[in-house]
Amino acid sequence: MAQARAVPAASEVRVNRFLALVYLVMAIGMVITALVSTSVSTNPDLTKRILFDPWFGFGLFMIQMIIVVWLSAAVMRMSPVVAFLMFLLYSALTGLTLSAIFLYYSQSTISYTFWLAAGMFLLSSVAGFFIKGDMSGVGRFLLLVLMGWVFGWIFVWLFPRATGLNQAYNFTGILLFAGLTVWDTNRLKKLSAEMEGKQGMGGLAILGALALYLDFINMFLLLLRTSRR
Numbered sequence: 001m002a003q004a005r006a007v008p009a010a011s012e013v014r015v016n017r018f019l020a021l022v023y024l025v026m027a028i029g030m031v032i033t034a035l036v037s038t039s040v041s042t043n044p045d046l047t048k049r050i051l052f053d054p055w056f057g058f059g060l061f062m063i064q065m066i067i068v069v070w071l072s073a074a075v076m077r078m079s080p081v082v083a084f085l086m087f088l089l090y091s092a093l094t095g096l097t098l099s100a101i102f103l104y105y106s107q108s109t110i111s112y113t114f115w116l117a118a119g120m121f122l123l124s125s126v127a128g129f130f131i132k133g134d135m136s137g138v139g140r141f142l143l144l145v146l147m148g149w150v151f152g153w154i155f156v157w158l159f160p161r162a163t164g165l166n167q168a169y170n171f172t173g174i175l176l177f178a179g180l181t182v183w184d185t186n187r188l189k190k191l192s193a194e195m196e197g198k199q200g201m202g203g204l205a206i207l208g209a210l211a212l213y214l215d216f217i218n219m220f221l222l223l224l225r226t227s228r229r
Contacts, residue, residue, distance in 0.1 A: 018192040018205065019129070019185075025084065025209035029091035030216070036095025041102035051100040064093050071210060080202030087206050087213075094217065101224065109227055117220035124178045125212075128185030139183045145176055170225045177219040184211045 040046055049056050067090045075083045101110060128135075152169055188208040192201070 015189060015192050018201065019189060021205050022188060022208040022212065023125075025087065025205060026213050026216075029087055029209065029213050032088055032091040033095035033098065033217075036092045037098040037102075040096055040099035047099050047103060050097065051103065057097075060093060060097055064090060064097070067093070068210070068214075072207065075207045076203040078203060080206065083203055083206040087210055090210070091213070098217075098221075101221075105224060105227070110224065113224045113227055114220060117216060117223050120174075120178055120219060120223075121181055121212075121216050124181035124215075125185045128182035129189060131182070131186050135183055135186045138179075139187065142176065142179050142183055146180070149173055149176055167226065170222045173222040174219060174226075177215050177222070181212065181215040181219070184208070184215060 040050075050060065051057070067086055071078075071083065071086055071090070078086075105113075149169075149172060152172075155165065155169075188204075188211075191204060191208075
């Protein structure tokens with residue numbers, strides 16, 4: 001009886017260690033993003049080029065998309081070290097892109113919004129960790145909503161002065177990425193238990209960190225869009 005109890009307890013400890021590694025990798029990525037964005041924001045010429053040069057901005061966007069797609073498709077076959085370096089590269093490029101927000105928002109607004117997003121992210125992660133039921137159906141629903149939300153960006157782009165439409169889009173996105181954080185955390189907990197002792201755990205940790213990183217960054221940016229400049 002005691003041995004039977006010890007096995008699940010040991011498994012739970014390994015799952016917790018895996019999730020701690022995922023959040024550590026994500027936190028390192030966030031630090032890289034913050035350092036790059038604040039550093040680049042002190043260079044007005046580079047910041048303006050990122051914001052106003054369409055080819056430069058589009059090139060950054062495409063490189064980021066390629067890295068995300070590549071990591072998502074091949075991370076389980078990569079060396080964990082290579083995958084980690086690619087994740088750091090993506091974090092640095094995101095910091096380069098985000099440096100433009102310092103032209104639009106004050107540092108106090110950015111700081112306040114960051115901590116608000118961090119609090120929402122933490123609560124969502126805790127909820128995802130403690131939910132015991134199967135969330136696969138919820139995950140499929142959230143992915144469908146995400147596709148519709150991305151498609152809705154076209155309308156926001158076509159009608160930039162429609163304040164009500166923009167605010168509805170922002171708040172819907174905030175709720176969506178909070179829900180995705182719950183689902184991603186719950187999914188990672190279950191995947192780590194299923195893959196325990198198998199190859200690919202390092203890749204799964206990087207993939208999980210990337211998913212949570214994207215959830216947080218999008219939540220932060222949408223909260224920032226709803227704030228006053």
